[in-house]
Amino acid sequence: MACICACWAGPTYPANLATIDDRPHLLFVKGTLEARDDKAIAIVGSRACTSYGRRLAERMGRTSPRAGWTVVSGLARGIDGCAHRGALQAKGRTLAVLAGGLSKIYPPEHAELASEVAGSGALITESCMLMEPMATLFPARNRIISGLSRAVVVIEAAEKSGALITARLAAEQGREVFVVPGAVDSPASAGTHQLLRKGAKMVRHADDVLEDMQALPGLADEKSREAVLPVGLDDVQQKMWEALAERRNVEQLAEQLAVPMSELTRHLMTLELKRIVRRLPGNWYERF
Helix, strand or coil: CCEEEEECCCCCCCCCHHHCCCCCCEEEEEECCCHHHHCEEEEEECCCCCHHHHHHHHHHHHHHHHCCCEEEECCCCCHHHHHHHHHHHCCCCEEEECCCCCCCCCCHHHHHHHHHHHHCEEEEECCCCCCCCCHHHHHHHHHHHHHCCCEEEEECCCCCCHHHHHHHHHHHCCCEEEEECCCCCCHHHHHHHHHHHCCCEECCCHHHHHHHHHCCCCCCCCHHHCCCCCCCCCHHHHHHHHHCCCCEEHHHHHHHHCCCHHHHHHHHHHHHHCCCEEEECCCEEEEC
């Protein structure tokens, strides 16, 4: 399977990831990136998970694709691997974000899993092909996991788990953070309980997550998203609304519509005040 590069602002660059401030300018990809991956949920947690955590991660990984969600994780031992396997069991799409290069699968015992993920989604990294997965690369990898997703679910995380970094980054990026609670005296869930105390949403299973996610802007079912041109728009605003059938940034809109930036931003502000469009991080816009 050939590897491809996805460049920032290019047609294959993931729309969710494009909205974060510290997005990678270049991604190396093995597999395919598809528009439907915009509807993605990350499932992360401890490498040294319990049987309880493994069972829930696999179940959530299996249930989410059946509801049309792509599962994102980090291919690590423990929760990550279980989430990917669950998605594969459901014959759904799953994306694995690597810290090292595509030729340096880590952990090595997940080489076969990585191949399966590439066949049902993609392996993604910002590291060049031969880069070793050094410890310093994992926190940067985590921002891509959360950036690709609309929400992050944490299943088991100890007090110093890397999953807590992913949760913090998700909150900074404006993503939803969900937590599956564990036993109150379990060290494996000490970090997840910290997140709950700080305001993360508690969920019991995938249905809780999916119910909350359907209420988020832009994630209603297809019937409720049928486009109806708002009344009271001038010619430029109508063209802007039509162009925003897909999420776009300011530069793309200005180029497509051939409108001066000053005029474009004035119209965008008007449409925001009318709650016709919304501004996203990174100067991206979409319809309400």
